[in-house]
Amino acid sequence: MSDKEFFNKFNLNDWIIKQCSSIGLKIATPIQSNCIPEILKGKDCIGAAKTGSGKTLAFTLPILQKLCEDPYGIFALILTPTRELAYQIADQFAVLGKPINLKHCVIVGGMDMVEQGIKLSKHPHIVVATPGRLADHLESCNTFTLSRIKFLVLDEADRLLSGQFDKQIKLIFNNLPKIRQNLFFSATITDTLEQLKEVTGKEVFLYETPSEIATVEQLEQNYILCPKDVKDAYLVQAIREYRTKNQKGNIIIFTNTCKDCQILSMTLNEVGFENVALHAMITQLQRLAALTRFKSNTVTILLATDVASRGLDIPTVELVINHTIPKVPKEYIHRVGRTARAGRGGKAITLITPYDIKMLQAVEKEINIKLTEIKVDDNEVSQIFTQISVTKSEAHIKLDEDDFYEKKLINKRKKWILEGLDPDEEESKMLKRSRKKNTKKLKKKYNNKLFISNDGNS
Known part of the structure; x- marks a missing residue:
């Protein structure tokens, strides 16, 4: 099919086309053009495409089409590895399903289980969930059933099948009907391809982006080489230099641990870079509030662990900084995929110490691109180093006082x-x-x- 296929060519209902048009969606992306017709034919589907390529819409539209033909609840179950992605997917269903009064619910950790149980008992059309919390509900109550679902979607399927959620997913699968459509999507799905084929157990339509490069062309990818003990000062200087050229663009800074995320957030706030933090050690309400402030441009810097690296679509993000290079190379793809989405431009900077060279080479091998080194003003770094070090030490003390541990x-x-x-x-x-x-x-x-x-x- 042509990469410039219009949504009205898929034999979707008029109300779906109108809803797409109302939010500026007229031309389908390649993964949508290839997967939507096959899903509508009733086939299982495995879709692998770069971040920002429109994977969510590739399963949302056919599910809505089939739902309006035979509406009942619970019609579709969508599993995601992170809470934030679950809410984002639910929002898309809510917007596109508004003309048919679509009912949906989000089942994730950190929220009231009783309230969630009541919503499930009302049999919403769409359930979007993280595996852990959904498994808790299946074990603790019998007010709902998944035995009649038509669609099972694993979004970020490689992460869901990485071993971390095995126990919960096994429990969930035991509660699903044998006859259903299975839809699996991710940007890095190749590692679990054979496992996914075994799960479906029938004819599968497979779509993979025809490209050797795992990141989009519009993404400028750089690294800054810096001594380990001075990394935070280099980070501050990199932000300062970026802000002299771009005052408004949103920035996401990724760290590897919750503690590092919180410490760095406190440090940057103290030195004049207002930001919000998003990690697993804050409550779900705080996580949602942080994300809302960032999405609304109230705050333009977000400090996050990999809970924010999967699927989040925030158009205003123009720069991604890896404060620490991820240990798993494919996680780099998901992190930098938070910018340069849907044809827009973007920039990614990774801070590299001499100890990280091998990991940098592993990332370059994974994405089939050589990152370009950029320099920051070393004189400026030396001038702010003491201030940053002292501020970070104070943040450590305050974190101890706040009973973080x-x-x-x-x-x-x-x-x-x-x-x-x-x-x-x-x-x-x-x-x-x-x-x-x-x-x-x-x-x-x-x-x-x-x-x-x-x-x-x-």
Whole structure:
């Protein structure tokens, strides 16, 4: 099919075409042009395409078409790995399904389970859920059933089938009808392709973007080489230099851990870069509030862990910064995919220390592109280094006072209880592992000092 296929060529109902047109959607993207007709024929579908290529619409439109032909609830189940993506998908269904009074609900962790249970008991047409919370509902109540669903969608399928959600997904699959349409979508789906084919168990339509390059052409990809201990000062200077050329563009800064995310957010706020943080150690209401402020341009900088790396579509994001290069190369693709979406331009900068060279090479191999080195003003970095270091140290102290680590332990204990484990026993094991790890670090540090001393250089 042509890459410039219009939605009215898919034999979709007029009201669907009008809704698409009302939000500025007239021409289908390649993944939509290829997948929508096959899904409408009743085939299972596996769709792999670059971030920002319109994968969500590729399954939303055919589901709405089939729903209006035979409306009942619960008609479709969409599983996602992150809460934020679940809300975004639900919003798309709400907007496009408005003419038929579409009923939907979002089932994710961090929200009231009783309220969610009431919504499920009313049998909404569309359920968008994260695996953990949906599994909790299936185990704890019998006020709803998934036995009549017509569609099962795994969005970001590679993440859902990576092993992290195996127990919950097995439980969910045991509650699904054998006859259903399975739709699997992701930007990096190749690793789990065979696994997905086994899940469907029948003829599957497979669409993969015909490109060796995993990121879009409109994305400018750079790295900054910096000493490890001075990385935060380089980050601040990179933002300052970007802001001299672009005052309005939104920025997402990715970190690897919740603690780093919170510390860096506090540090940047103190040095004049107002931002909001998004990570797993804050409540779901705080996460939604942070995302809302960022989407509405009330705040133009978002600090986030990989909870924000999958599927989020925020058109105003023009720069993505990796404060820490991701350990898994394909996660880089998802992170930088938050910008340069739907044909727009964008820029990605990754801070690299001499210890990260191998990981940088792994990323370049994964995306089949060489990142370009850019320089920041070293003199400016040296002038702000002390201020940034002191501010970050103060943030560490404040985080201790805010009982951040106590909250983390409470969350861990909740998780252990849900998994049927003894929280006291698991906490004891965790403390033993931590002591063992710290002992190894001390030994290594001592041996290094001893080596230097014996060498006669200290």
